[in-house]
Amino acid sequence: MNGRTPLRGRKNLFGFGGVFISFLYVYERGAKIGVQNNCVIIESDNLKRTLPIEGIENVIIFGDTSLSSNCVKHFMERDINLTWLSNQGQFYGRLESTRSVNIYRQRRQFACGEDEEFCLTLGKKIIGAKVKNQITILRRYQRNRPQSSAQASIDAMNKLLPIINKAECREELMGYEGNAARHYYQALGSLVEQEFSFSGRSRQPPRDPFNSLLSFAYTLLMYDVYTAVVNRGLNPYASFLHSIRNGHPALCSDLMEEWRPVLADSLALYVTSKGIIKREHFEKPAQEGGVYLDKQASKIYIAEYEKKVRSRSNYINYVDYSVSFRRAIEMQCQRLAHAVEEGNPDIYQPVVIR
Known part of the structure; x- marks a missing residue:
C-alpha cells in the first residue's frame, strides 16, 4: 500500500x-x-x-x-x-474497520452524485482516459503482431474521442464507451496468441481462457481500488458514472476504468505472449459453466499482478516523482476526495499512459 x-x-x-x-x-x-x-x-x-x-x-x-x-x-x-x-x-x-469512515466527506459525495454537471464532467474525463489508454495498449501490441492489424479499430476509437467530450448526459456517454469497447475487444482478440484468441468479452461466467484472465485481473483490481476508496473515507457504493445498485461497489467501477487497460488487459496480454500462462492451465468446472485458472496457475497469475501493481511509473502528472501503480491508485482516490469536497470535478486528473 x-x-x-x-x-x-x-x-x-x-x-x-x-x-x-x-x-x-x-x-x-x-x-x-x-x-x-x-x-x-x-x-x-x-x-x-x-x-x-x-x-x-x-x-x-x-x-x-x-x-x-x-x-x-x-x-x-x-x-x-x-x-x-x-x-x-x-x-x-x-x-474492515470503520475508522476510515468520513461521514462529512460522504455527505459531499452523495450531493455531488446528484449533480448531473459534476457527474458528466467527471465521467467524460474518466472515459476519455480509458479509451486513450486502450488505444495505447493496442498500438504497443500491434508492433509485435505484423500479421494482425488493429488499425481500423484504433481509427474508430480515435474518432470517438471528440464525440465523448460532447456527450450531453451520462447515458449518452456510456453509449459511446460501449461503442469504443466493442472496437477495442475486437482488436484485442486479433492481437493475442492464436491459442487464446476470442471473439468478444464474456463475463459471468467467462467463456474462454483469455476472458477468464481479464475477469480475474479485474477482480483483483476492483478490490485494490475498493481498499483505496475506503481508506480515503469515500463510500464505495455511491458512484458518479456507473449506475448504482444494491451490493455493487459502483464508485470502484468508476475509478477502475482508467486502470483496466493499464493494469489488467496489459497483464493478460503479457502472461499469454510470454508463455507464463498456457492453455492447459485452465479448467472448466461442470457446475460453474465457465472457464477458470487452476489453483497453481492462479498463484502464478496473482504473482504477476503483484509485480505489475508494485512497479513504478511517472504517469501521475501532478507530482514530479515516480510511484508504484498501487500508490497511484491511492493518490487518484485522494484526488477524487478533494474534487468532491470542493465540488469541482476539474480537480480530478485521470491517468493517461504513453
Whole structure:
C-alpha cells in the first residue's frame, strides 16, 4: 500500500498463498487463520506458516478458509482489511474497520452524485482516459503482431474521442464507451496468441481462457481500488458514472476504468505472449459453466499482478516523482476526495499512459 519493499523472504508464493508488500493471499482450501504472539498463523493439511502481523495490511481469501474470533479482533484493531472471494474470484464480502469512515466527506459525495454537471464532467474525463489508454495498449501490441492489424479499430476509437467530450448526459456517454469497447475487444482478440484468441468479452461466467484472465485481473483490481476508496473515507457504493445498485461497489467501477487497460488487459496480454500462462492451465468446472485458472496457475497469475501493481511509473502528472501503480491508485482516490469536497470535478486528473 505504501510502497515499502517486500518483506525479507516473502517474494515467492507459498503453499497457503503469497505475501507481497502488505498483501496476503490465501487460496489453500480448508485453511485456518489465527493470530498468536503478534503473528498470523495459517494452517492447512499438516502445513503451518507464521507471518509477523505488523507487515500485513490486506488479506484476500479464496474459497472456504476460516478465521478465529481472536484473529478477527486483531485484524479490526490493526485496520487490516479482509476480502473473501470464491475459488473463481466471485466476491463474497469484506471485513474492515470503520475508522476510515468520513461521514462529512460522504455527505459531499452523495450531493455531488446528484449533480448531473459534476457527474458528466467527471465521467467524460474518466472515459476519455480509458479509451486513450486502450488505444495505447493496442498500438504497443500491434508492433509485435505484423500479421494482425488493429488499425481500423484504433481509427474508430480515435474518432470517438471528440464525440465523448460532447456527450450531453451520462447515458449518452456510456453509449459511446460501449461503442469504443466493442472496437477495442475486437482488436484485442486479433492481437493475442492464436491459442487464446476470442471473439468478444464474456463475463459471468467467462467463456474462454483469455476472458477468464481479464475477469480475474479485474477482480483483483476492483478490490485494490475498493481498499483505496475506503481508506480515503469515500463510500464505495455511491458512484458518479456507473449506475448504482444494491451490493455493487459502483464508485470502484468508476475509478477502475482508467486502470483496466493499464493494469489488467496489459497483464493478460503479457502472461499469454510470454508463455507464463498456457492453455492447459485452465479448467472448466461442470457446475460453474465457465472457464477458470487452476489453483497453481492462479498463484502464478496473482504473482504477476503483484509485480505489475508494485512497479513504478511517472504517469501521475501532478507530482514530479515516480510511484508504484498501487500508490497511484491511492493518490487518484485522494484526488477524487478533494474534487468532491470542493465540488469541482476539474480537480480530478485521470491517468493517461504513453
